[in-house]
Each structure stands twice: as C-alpha cells, then as structure tokens.
Amino acid sequence: MGIRERKERERERRRQQIIVAAKRVFSDKGFNKSTMEDIAKEAELSPGTLYLYFKNKDELYASLSLRILQYLIIRLEHVNGNNEMDPIQKVEALNEAMFDVYEFDPLIIINMFHLQSSETLKNLSDELLREIEDLSRKSLGVIAGIFQEGIDKGVFIDEHPIALADIFWSLFSGVILWESSKSIINGNKDYLRDTLKIAFEVFVRGLKKA
Amino acid sequence: MGIRERKERERERRRQQIIVAAKRVFSDKGFNKSTMEDIAKEAELSPGTLYLYFKNKDELYASLSLRILQYLIIRLEHVNGNNEMDPIQKVEALNEAMFDVYEFDPLIIINMFHLQSSETLKNLSDELLREIEDLSRKSLGVIAGIFQEGIDKGVFIDEHPIALADIFWSLFSGVILWESSKSIINGNKDYLRDTLKIAFEVFVRGLKKA
C-alpha cells in the first residue's frame, strides 16, 4: 500500500467519524438546531477540522444521507438478488428491509426530504449533487425491478414499475412521517408498527392481479 | 355595522394579508430560510407590525396551517355528507378534494409536518395548540368516517377505520412530498398527478373486500 493510498484511507476514516457524530447530533436536535460545534464536540474534533472534510454544513448533511442511502441499496439489492422468493415475498422483504434501515437511522426519511430544499441544493457541490441523484435513482431502480418481475410473472397488475416503486417509497415514508408527527402530540409510538403492517397488507392486495 | 365590528373586520383583513404574504415567502424559501423581514417586505408592512398580529414566527407559521386545515375540513365534510355516493366513490372524491386543497396551497403537506417539531410547539400559545389538535383530529375523524361506512356496508376490508384514515393521509402526503422532492432535481411536475392516480387505484383495490 503506497503512502498516498494510506493517507487516502486515513482521510476516509476521519470523514466517517464525522458523519457518525453528525448523525447522532442531527437525530437528536434536527438540522437547524444542531450547530457545527455540537457535531465537532461529538466527534471529539474542533470545528475547524470539520471544514477540512466537508465544504459546509449542508454538504455534511447531504453526505450523511448519502451514506445511509448506500446502506439502503445494499439491503435492497440483497432482497432483489434472492431467487428463492416469489414477487410477493420480495415486496414483503422489501418492507422489512426498509424498516430495518429506518430503525438503524430514523433520520433517513427526514433526510431525504431535507435534501429537497432548493436552498440546500444550492450549497452542494456538483459532484455531491450528482452522486445523490445517482444513488437515489439507483435505489428506486432496484425497487422498480422487483415490481417489474412481479408484472412479468403476471402476479402484479400491469402498471409502470417505476410508478409502483415511487408509490411504495411514498407510502413507507408517508406513514413514518405521519405517525412520528402524531406521536409527538399523542406520545403513542407502538402504533407505527401496526399501521405500517396494515398499510402494506392493503398495498400488496391492491397490487395483485385479480 | 358597529364601529367595533368594522375594526374587527379590518383587523382580520390585515391578518389575512400577512398570512398570504407569509405563505408566498415560506413556499419560496422554506421556514428556516424565511425571515420575518422577508415576510414584512412581501406584505408591504414593517417587521414590527407582524408582531401586532402574531406572537412570533412559529405562531405565524402555525396560523397559516390552521387556515388551510379549515378549508380542508370543509371539503372533506362536503364529501362525507353526500349521500348519493357509495363508499368507493367517496374515497375517490376524497382523493380529488385533497388534491384540490393541495393545489390551492401546496405548502399544506409540509406545514403539517413542520408542526411536528416540539421546538415549534413550545412557542405556540395554548389556544392555538388546542385549535390545531382539534382540527387535526377532526379531519382525520371525517376521513375515518368514510372508511367506517365502507366497512359497515361490507364493501371494505375489516380494519380499524382510524388506521385506514392514517394510511390514506400518509399515502397522499407521502406521494406529494416524494414527487415534489424528486421534481426539484428532475423538474418533472406532471408525473405527480399520474402517480397519485395509480396510488389510489392500488389503495382502493387493496381496500375492497374480496
């Protein structure tokens, strides 16, 4: 391993350390109430150091989303690649995978939507922006692939698989967001799991060919 | 019309003027990037004046949501009260109504979620908080009523109607949010309508009793 390569690896390690800290802080306080100093403290680094690895706060946030998106894709591909499941089982596995990812990092949903803000996008480097688009498209693509298979096998209704993937993702994130927002007023968190379950039962029933 | 009454009306007009300006600014820049001065400028008033009508920025934002929520409820009740439609037609009309409201004020969805922030809730007056809770509960209640009717008539599957209402609302807002967030990158807005349509077809199919 060359010296340059070692440096590169060291640099990547540091980046991850910061991202992990940022995740904890953002989870705790949300984007706007989290300060760069909070994150630096959590990472046991100084604020200045953060800027050696990330251009600005928005880019740090986006990188965080990127990382979890990568994790999501791995899980999705694993589901998709499993040839022993029929399409319906795959959708169920999809559901499981998404929930795991959500539990691993509940921020994922909110992250994805924070990225929507055009004010945020303005502060991102082109490179990062492209990467986000790629991963986003890719993960939707994998999901769409699963639906495509179902359609091809005559199990699912004949709709555009990309649209189905969007709906799947929307339903999942919608339920998460909605139940979370209600739970702050109601304090009822267990309800989320139940609602998700029913939501997917309905979704899958609606998906099946008559 | 008494002098007091006229004053009251004048005051209400001014409130609306501010709310309309705030809506435009919040739509444009999002909550955090919008400043009270932006809103004042948009309303052609001075910053101080805003505080004569709204206690603080959070309360101005919440009032904005309240207004659209009231409009939503009127639409929902109109659907529910129509005795000439069967449950399935009602769900379709529900869908239409929600979309109209969304077109009237695309912020409604994001508003509803912004209200979730406990930091936001802390700054609201008790009165406003109670009003929000009431309206929120009420609108969900109307939706649930429609599903209840479908279940009673043996048309829909036998699930808790409140859960079905939550899912309906989640699916709707999920699709809106998701397609909006994608459209910023893709610039493709027409797709939203189509996706919503498919989403509800699937949902309704899944809802029907076998």
Next chain:
Amino acid sequence: MGIRERKERERERRRQQIIVAAKRVFSDKGFNKSTMEDIAKEAELSPGTLYLYFKNKDELYASLSLRILQYLIIRLEHVNGNNEMDPIQKVEALNEAMFDVYEFDPLIIINMFHLQSSETLKNLSDELLREIEDLSRKSLGVIAGIFQEGIDKGVFIDEHPIALADIFWSLFSGVILWESSKSIINGNKDYLRDTLKIAFEVFVRGLKKA
C-alpha cells in the same frame, strides 16, 4: 372662571391622572421594563395621548419625581414651621416625615437617583430641569434650616448646615436602598425599620454638642 382657565385645569387633571398611573407602573416594574403602553393602559388612555402631555418617557418619569418632591417639601416645611419642638425633636420629626413619604411612594429614593443619569437629563426640557433643581435645592434648604436652628441654639455641633442636610438625606436614602437591595436576596423586610431607627439614633448622638 374663564374658559381658558377651565381648560388649563382640565389639562392639569389629565396630567395627574397619567402621573398616578406611571407611578404604579414604574413602582411595579422599574423604569426600563415599563413601557409607555403599560402606562397608557393603566391610565386608561392611548399611548399617543401620553405624548400630548409629556414630551417623552424620561420627562414623564421626571415629572413623577417632581410631584413627590413637592409633597416632601410640604411635609418638611410643616416640621420646620412647628415652633413647639426643639431642634432634636425636629430632627426626629424629620425622620418620621421622610419615612412617611417613603411609605407613600417607595420609588422616591430610586427616582431621585435615576434623575442623576446624564443620559436622562439630556432628554429633559430646560424648564423641567430647572424646576427639579429648584425643588431639590429647596427641600435641602428646609432641612438645612432645621440644622441651622440647632447650631444657633448651641445644641448641635458647629458644622455647615447644608452639609448636615446632605448627610441626613444620604443616610436616609442609603439605608433605604441598601436594605431594599439586601431584602431581595434575604427576603427580610422588617429589618429596614430597625436599621433606620438605629441609624438615626447614632446620627443624632453624633450631632449633639458635647
């Protein structure tokens, strides 16, 4: 009574109404935390009206002090004019009079010192400034007269009576201010009366000719 005279009298009545309200509000919250709107509300007038009677907030405050100073002078002159008391009895009566005035308006002491701020003085009209000087000098003069009498009669030590008047006034206000400031931390208010009593015993003993 001419119409002009009646108007003048009406105007004066209004001024007093505002001063009374201001006293209550300033007593309650202190100068800086009291707003013109607070005072207007207490006087059951509108903020704008206050400015028809007083040039600005500082001048309103100063006028308030003036009024209590006038009351003080009446009390002092009454003591001084009583020919049945010997000098020592007069100093004791002085003490009583000051305490009565203090109880009637505890703000008097703080008022007198607030007037010291050159920033405050800058905002006062020349006329008011002169009036304050006059009354201030006059009240000190009456006190000094009492000490002069004691010196003339050979009862008090031979010091400049104006200086003695200043000391008397300083001791009184010093004890009031100091005990008030302590009482906020200690919550002990009864101590004030006792301390004042001892203070004057010591003062009078020190005043007497050997």
Next chain:
Amino acid sequence: MGIRERKERERERRRQQIIVAAKRVFSDKGFNKSTMEDIAKEAELSPGTLYLYFKNKDELYASLSLRILQYLIIRLEHVNGNNEMDPIQKVEALNEAMFDVYEFDPLIIINMFHLQSSETLKNLSDELLREIEDLSRKSLGVIAGIFQEGIDKGVFIDEHPIALADIFWSLFSGVILWESSKSIINGNKDYLRDTLKIAFEVFVRGLKKA
C-alpha cells in the same frame, strides 16, 4: 508553565480586557444605554467574542461588580488585621479604604444596587449568584467585625454590629450616590470629599460610648 496553564492565563487576560472596557462604557452611559456593541468596540473585539467569555450582558455586568468587590474585601481585611489600631482608628481606616476603592472604580456603588434587580438576578448563573452573595456577606462581615471589636472593648455603644455595618455601608454609599447625583447638576465634585469627612465624624461621635 504548561500549555494549559498558559491558555488559562491568556483567557483570564482577555476576560479582564473585556471587563475593563465594559467598566468604561457602563460608567459613561449606565447599564441600559450601554450596548454590547459599544463594549465590543471599546475592547476592540467583535460582539460575538464577548459571548465567549460572558453568558450575557447581565453576567458581564455582575462580573464587573464581583471584581471590585474582591478588591474591596482585600482592603477591608487589611484594615481589620492591623492590630496596632484602636477601634476608632479602624473605622477611620475603613472610611479611607472605601474611598480608595470608590476612586479606583466609582461604579462600585451603582453596581451594588443594580445587582438588586430581580430581573438581573434571573439571568445570572447559579455559580455567579452564589459568589456574589458570598462576597457581599463576607465584606459586611469584616466591617461588622470591626464594630464588634469596638463594642467588646467598651468603646462603642452596645448595638448589633451587623446593623452598624449596614449603617456604615449605607451612609457611605448614600453620600456617594447623593453627591454624585447633585454634582451632575452642580458640577461640584470636590464637595464630596468634605461631606464624607463630616459624615464620618458625626457617625463616629454617635458611635462612641458616652
């Protein structure tokens, strides 16, 4: 000297730099009319920097008082510890010491009273509040000790020494405040010294046992 120690010293130096600037500004304009920006400018720092060293404006003000209070105590203990003076000489030395402190920082008196405001106290950290109480109590305690000694030795009248200490302090601050407030109108500052001198002659005469 370790690196940490040097940093600590540097930090303390900066704190003092700010306190010195604040003293000048507060002296000049009083608490309310002084802005944090004024102080920053005087200290040749940016406003933000002030907040690295002091939690808020009130705490900056209180720290300023604390500093001078510490200096006062040193002087008072020095007087008290001198075994070659009799009680009367000690009270005279007390007087001198207080005047020196006053000349070193004329704000001390006003500071002590500003601290009284419960609005101010609310904004102070518990630690600072406790420190102020301690020092305040301590300085009064030292003064009371001197009077106690005079009483024990049969030189002073038999009154509660704490009360005498309060009176001493009140008389001193009363004269200072009163003469300062007059001098703004009269422009006569030399008179202060004389008045203080007479005040303490009278006080000491009144203190002595017959």
Next chain:
DNA sequence: AATGAATGAGACTTCATTCAT
C-alpha cells in the same frame, strides 16, 4: 383633543465559517 395602528431603528444573541498558530 384623543386614538392606536404602524413604524423602524436598534438591542441582544447565535453560529457558520475563517485563519493564525
């Protein structure tokens, strides 16, 4: 004379970002 809605300057404070060490 009286009103009170509106003003807008300005206060305090925060925090993303920079830069000398």
Next chain:
DNA sequence: TATGAATGAAGTCTCATTCAT
C-alpha cells in the same frame, strides 16, 4: 493536518414615538 479563538453578518423581537383619522 488540526486547532479553536475570533469574527461579523444576520435573525428575532421590542418599544418609544409618530401620524392619519
């Protein structure tokens, strides 16, 4: 590379004062 003290722009909110009615 890492630091962290310092910056200073910007945000929210208050309130003395004005002015059209």
